[in-house]
Amino acid sequence: MPMEKKSPIYTILVGGAAGDGAKEAAINFGRLAAKHGYEFFLSVEYPSLIRGGHNYARVSISSKKVFCDSAELDAVVALNDETVEKHRSEIKKGGMIFLDSAEDAGKKGLINIPASAWVKEENLPRLFRASALLGAVCRYYNFDIVELNNIFKEIFGEKAGPNILLAKKGYEFLQSKNVQQVFLPRRKCAGKMVLDGNEAFSEGLVKAGLKNYFGYPMTPSSSILHYLAKKAKEYKLKVVQPENEISVINMALGASYAGSRTAIASTGGGFALMLEAMAFAGVAEIPIVVVDAQRASTSTGVPTRTGQGDLDFVRHLPGEYPRIVLAPGDADEAYLIAGAAMNLAWKFQSPAVVLLDKHLSESVSTVDLQTNKVKIENPKIAGNGAAYRRYAFSPDGVSALAFPGEKGKVVKISSYEHDEDGYICDGVENAKKMCEKRFAKTKGIVVERKKYDSIKIYGDKKAKNAVIFWGSVKGPMLEAMRAVKRPYKAVQIVWLEPFDTDRFLKEIKGVKKLVIAENNFTGQLAKLIREKTGVEIKNKILKYDSLPFDVRELAKKLDKIF
């Protein structure tokens, strides 16, 4: 592992019962590392319940970009004994456990911290224990406690006092015990922004002109709703939680018709409820960004885990109209893809579907949002003069947009097949021409695709082995690259529809062994590739146990095939 020496990865795991604040503590550790110039990637595992259960988050930090957290732990921060029992075997040699316990620290590799006793003394809720342990970990890695306090102040403002107090206790406790520190020097670069995939996606939507967001809660799409609701005033958004997903999409289409850039998100089940209106958007040519943030398994499934089971589904929605289906692989890409989807939707007056998944949506990392790459690109807007025709034929299939409220224009849209003015029309010739008009847009979409990375290549570009993947598999795939014996070319499909067949065939030319890796049972990307290119990929690494790929496990499987 050559990279490892230059930029080692440190991983800590924070675990506890639901309601103990393990995730928040882990994110704050990530933020602390970021303030010292490090990058991090954090994933969360939690059951679908509010109290109890086993929750944990794993943070991997390094001086280089981290694409996925590692399963080899340098430290475990345990808010309960169960965390120690469950993760002891994952701790590296020389690793450390920080446990909330009043017992005297005895064993090597274990530090007991009387956090429970401290919160009791201070008459504080047990949630604050996490800050005490965080203070100790801050000391352990020789991070600056002032930066940790700053983090608390940024989050809690004037109410940060108790967190700061407990962190100090933890920090000084470790100091007093003379524990050998792991010395992580402060790096001379500005602390990066910290976001999860859904937040980065939301930021991209806003940069591309989002005005209205409608959402009905369903993990893992909910945090888009939460984030935008929190930011609504600052960003001048209207954020609404309607009665169900059917209402979500129908309201959204109304807002879009009124001229407002609109997005919606759900998860498999909720997305399924929106299909009738998706076809409506297709035939009536209403711009809208629609997200399917996938969860594991089928139906209600495993709500808080990850999967990629909906690619087939979103490619085969009711009706016929040009499809746009995009899938980012990490938070930075989620930002870009949000912008791309919004601009494509408006330029081509069509739904644009984005596939996310829990591992991407909820994992938190340092990000480098490419803000200069996302802007509001102008759609074709109708001028004044001749009577307005919403569906006027034109060679590129795109009719100029106008919005209700514009003087002298009548804007009529319809879910029925319609004529150029938007009136119901069952004419035989008209049906044919309208269908062809809508599909004429495909050409423009394909030209537009050239501006984007429809397919991304990583690793050894000349390698005889190539791995193909989409979505959040990117993270484990790029990390596995550092661990495998033989190099490979990693091929990420970002544009699933319209698929970039020429580019794909070019990229796999000369490759001896092709492997596909997906988080589903049937190899849905493999099917898509076969459909579009005739290329059949026999080597499939499919994981459908609700967890993202484990880096080491993936590397081992790749070693075996190559």
Place this chain on the structure above:
Amino acid sequence: MIDFSTKAKNTWCPGCTNFSILAAFKNALNDLAGEGYSKDNFVMVAGIGCHGKIPDYVDINSFMSLHGRDVASAEGIKAGNPNLTVVSFAGDGDAYAEGMEHLVHAAKRNANITLFVHNNQVFGLTTGQVTPTSPKGYRGRSTPFGSPEEPLNPLAVLLASGATFIARAWALDPDKLKEIMKRAVKHKGFSIVDIIQPCITFSDTRAHFKDKVFYLDQNWPTNDWSKAMQKIRENSDKVPLGVIYEINKPVFEEQL
């Protein structure tokens, strides 16, 4: 008089009572335009059914939505641009069967939209099946031996849901209908007008309703919820028409 006519060929049955609703609406539009409402700012929304073709016959902005989803569409249009005057037309199948949930919630959140329900107690366009407002025993193609279900009282549901304007009208009295429509549009908040309408092809209730409908008297207290509920639920042989309930509450879009 503004000419709202369009190029579309009307496809309703000859003698359909929708013609009367259409005439009342055009007249209401004309009046409202005279009173300062901008024609450009009007949006007609419609569901799917015989009623749902009405936007084709009026030369203003329109959004022909899906069956049952017109209310959600209307709320979204209003949220997208609160300066628009959004009026939705639904069938009883649309509003009270397929899309009931949207109605209840639009009333609850007091979205500033207006809904006209063409309540002909039948699925017209799909050839005469039973709807939630069809009487018990109604015989249609899906209930050849008579429907076993009691009809729904939609206005009771809407009053209970928090609607701030509730009216009932009779399709065959276009002058009064026009006045009620205008009041509904002017009402700030969620307004519904349940327009009782015979379907001359599948459920010809002209004779049935003719002597039953009557207008509430001038002094009817429109701000009394209990009285309104009582009136709406009254099990008499008469069908009261007019504005039954109207109050002011903060509207949804202004609080976003």
